[in-house]
Amino acid sequence: MSYETEHVRGVDNSIAPITGVPTFTELLTNPDLATLYTAIRHSPAITAPELVDLSTISKKTVYEYLGKLAQAGLITEIEDESNPKRYEAEKFELQLTIRGMEVSITPELVAVVAHATEYPVIARVRDEHGLVTFALAHDMIKSHSVGDITVRQIASLTDLSHGTTYDLLEALYDIHDLGDDSDPTTYTPDDVVDEDDDLLTER
Template sequence: MSYDTDHVQNAGGTPERITGIHTFTDLVNNVALAALYTNIRSKGTATGPELVDEAAVSKKTVYDYLSTLASAGLITDIGEENGATTYAAEDFELTLTVRDVAVSITPSLVAVLSHRDEYPVIDRVLEEHGLLTFALAHDLVMDHHEGEVTIRQIGDLTGLSSGMTYDLVDAIYAIRDFGESASSPETYTPSTVDSKQHNGDETEE
């Protein structure tokens, strides 16, 4: 039996216990924590020793983070392998709504955020424009990959500068392994756009 209320969906007679809500938001700010969760999720399952070998933080920090993620229900102990605990990542969606505008933190978004150290533009967007704009830009880049929006439209819809838009598109394309984004600035300078529009050619990549 399950039922929905104003705040809880798919509740049953004994709903799951969710604790450590701050851990969900820490996934946005803590690169190492985000990377650990993402690593487990991408592997399907992983043991502590495997994660320690691949982590950029100390063994103690890895096990502290595993405990934190497990306490929050974000990973689950599914048994042992060669005497080591094996973990699996749980999917989740944390949605925050303010003034009718909602932004969701999901594993897909966390996977991109886990690369903040490699791509400074991610930090720049978050610091200068906030999580909502970053999440919107992320989704628009996914749409760009599907050919549904142009890079110029991404900048217009998010309020990001041209340079920041190009850099973010390139970063997300690299993280997602989409290949070349065809977003070089020389292709999209204002003069180039104006020239195309003047000549009746408004095609953009």
């Protein structure tokens, strides 16, 4: 039997404990933790020693983070006789509603945060403009990769500067391997400053 309540959907008789809620938040602010989760997500059945070899953080920190992720229910040990233990990542979607604005936190956003050290614009947008703007710009840049929106429109709808928008666009094109093998050259900050407004929605 399954049922739904005001706050919980998809409830059945095998409810797995979810603890360590701060870990979900830390995935969005700690690139090392985000990198570890993303590595497990992209390489199911990976072992802790393999993660240590791949990681730029200490062995002690890797094991500490594995404990955090496991406690939060974000990763699980594969149940077999393997030694060392093998891990797989759990899918998740954390939905937040603040002042009528809904934002979903997903592994895809976490994968972007994992690159925040390599691309400082990621942390700058997240920290200076907030999570909603960060997630909105992320989704709009994916739309840009298929020609649905321009850099100027993204900047106007997110209130990011044209330069910041373009820096973030270049970062996400690299991270998500968007578009073809060439760089995104449809617009640059100088190209779009003097364009006429042509927004998808009225401001």
